[in-house]
Amino acid sequence: MTRIAAVAGFLAVALGAFGAHALRADLTLTGRMDTWKTAVEYHLLHALVLLVLAWLRPQARWSYGLFLSGMVVFSGSLYLLCFFNQFWLGTITPVGGVLLLAGWASLFWQDGPQGGR
Known part of the structure; x- marks a missing residue:
């Protein structure tokens, strides 16, 4: 689990730098910098x-x-939307948002409705 988290963090920093430097002109031109x-x-x-x-x-x-x-x-889905400029990819994004919300909810409920730590 720690290694997966480390890879995810590494990729987040790498993609952030990639967007800020290598893709800056393209993202600015397409108006996708905020999305990135x-x-x-x-x-x-x-x-x-x-x-x-x-x-x-x-x-x-x-x-x-x-x-x-x-x-x-x-x-x-947002990275792919920025890369390929295909608007339909934006329709997938809310599914990811719901999964994130479910993650927070399951963390809240995992110790039962009485709560935990």
């Missing part, structure tokens, strides 16, 4: 969530899986 930044922001945030879960709550496998799949679908 949103993808990187959610990617990096949830890579950190994966790392914290791996260290502090390794039993939270459902939450981990939902966060991982949500991060891939949400940020991945």
Whole structure:
């Protein structure tokens, strides 16, 4: 779990730098710089969530899986939208958002409705 989080964090930083430098002109020309930044922001945030879960709550496998799949679908669809400028890719993004929300909800409920730590 820690290695997956490390790879996710590495990719978030690499894609952030790639967008800020190599893709800056193209993203600015197409008006997609804010979209790219949103993808990187959610990617990096949830890579950190994966790392914290791996260290502090390794039993939270459902939450981990939902966060991982949500991060891939949400940020991945935005990255692809920026690369290929295909508007239909934006219709996939909310599915990733719902998976991220489900990850947060499952983390809340994993210890039962009474809460946990």
